[in-house]
Amino acid sequence: VFGVYGLVPRARNIGPAKFVIDASGPPAVVSRALSMKRRDAIRTVAIAGYWKETRAPEGFPATNTLFEMLPNGWVWSLLRAGGLRNVTLGIDPYTIQEAQMSAPELYLAKIRESTLVGPLLASARLSGKVDILDATWSAAEHYAGDGFLLAGDAASTIDPLTSQGVYKALQSGIVGAAAINTCLERPQDRDMALA
Numbered sequence: 709v710f711g712v713y714g715l716v717p718r719a720r721n722i723g724p725a726k727f728v729i730d731a732s733g734p735p736a737v738v739s740r741a742l743s744m745k746r747r748d749a750i751r752t753v754a755i756a757g758y759w760k761e762t763r764a765p766e767g768f769p770a771t772n773t774l775f776e777m778l779p780n781g782w783v784w785s786l787l788r789a790g791g792l793r794n795v796t797l798g799i800d801p802y803t804i805q806e807a808q809m810s811a812p813e814l815y816l817a818k819i820r821e822s823t824l825v826g827p828l829l830a831s832a833r834l835s836g837k838v839d840i841l842d843a844t845w846s847a848a849e850h851y852a853g854d855g856f857l858l859a860g861d862a863a864s865t866i867d868p869l870t871s872q873g874v875y876k877a878l879q880s881g882i883v884g885a886a887a888i889n890t891c892l893e894r895p896q897d898r899d900m901a902l903a
Contacts, residue, residue, distance in 0.1 A: 725855070726855065726892060727855055727856065727857060727888050727891070727892075728855060728856050728857075729856075729857050729858075729859055729884060729888070730856065730857070730858045730859065730862040730863075731859045731860050731862055731877075731881070732862050733860065733861040733862060734842070734846075734861045734862075734865050735862075736848065736858065736861075736862045736863075737862070738856050738858060738862065739848045739849075739850075739858055739862065742853075742856070744848055744849045744850060745849045746846045746847065746848055746849065750800070750844070751800065751801050751842075751844045752798055752799070752800065752801075752842075752843040752844050752845075753798070753799055753800070753801050753804060753811070753840060753841070753842065753843060754796050754797070754798050754840075754841045754842075754843035755796065755797045755799065755811050755812070755814070755815040755838060755839070755840050755841075756794060756795070756796040756797075756838065756839045756841065757794075757795055757796075757815065757834050757835075757836070757837075757838040757839070758788070758792045758793065758794055758795075758834070758835045758836055759792065759793045759794075759795055759829055759832040759833065759834060759835060760791060760792055760793075760832060760833055760835045761791075761831060761832050761833060762787075762791075762793040762828045762829055762832040763827065763828045763829075763830060763831070763832070764828070765824070765828060770787050771787050773785070773786050774786070774824050774825055776822050776823065776824040776825060778818060778821060778822065780799060780800065780803045780818075781797060781798050781799035781800065781803065781818065782797070782798045783795065783796070783797055783798075783818070783819055783822045783824070783825045784796045784798065785824075785825045785828070792835055793828065793829075793832070795819055795825055795829065797814075797815050797818050797819055798843060799814070799818070811838070811840050812837075812838040812840075815838055844865070845864075845865060845866050846864060846865050847863070847864035847865075848862070848863050848864060851863045851864075851880075852884075852887060852902040853902065857884045857887060857888060857902075858880075859877065859880040859881050859884050860873070860876065860877030860880055860881070861873060861877065863880055864876070886901075887901040887902060888901075
């Protein structure tokens with residue numbers, strides 16, 4: 709995206725764009741290009757892996773989402789189609805630094821501590837590598853302005869495990885389209901629409 713304030717591309721025979729919608733996800737291309745601040749919550753790292761040949765939990769359906777708080781984080785797990793179980797550890801990045809072990813080693817140690825998920829992995833094997841992801845909540849300083857609008861995770865990121873981001877992304881697209889239409893069709897209502 710070459711956007712607003714010198715970032716808007718010129719399309720052939722059309723001229724400059726009147727609005728740029730940033731739907732670039734967490735990289736938030738437009739807000740970073742405009743040097744807008746992002747308000748971050750407590751930093752969180754999600755370390756995730758997929759496991760095969762896991763045991764079924766006792767006392768409730770195997771397809772239930774499992775969530776357990778640990779002293780320095782949390783473990784979340786979900787059985788996926790095909791029998792793979794996603795197991796994710798959410799943890800403060802400082803805990804990883806203080807552990808004096810790699811993030812994958814810490815992941816394995818912490819999920820084994822889990823009384824809910826740990827027993828399901830007793831004879832299981834990792835399928836592939838362990839992924840390390842930024843799971844920090846954040847929000848842009850502004851969601852819209854002269855010629856730009858941020859949508860979805862480009863506007864704000866929330867806990868990726870709740871799936872609320874999907875709803876938020878769709879809703880921000882719908883509201884964003886209405887705001888842009890108002891700006892273009894009724895310029896006198898621009899400030900209200902962008903607010």
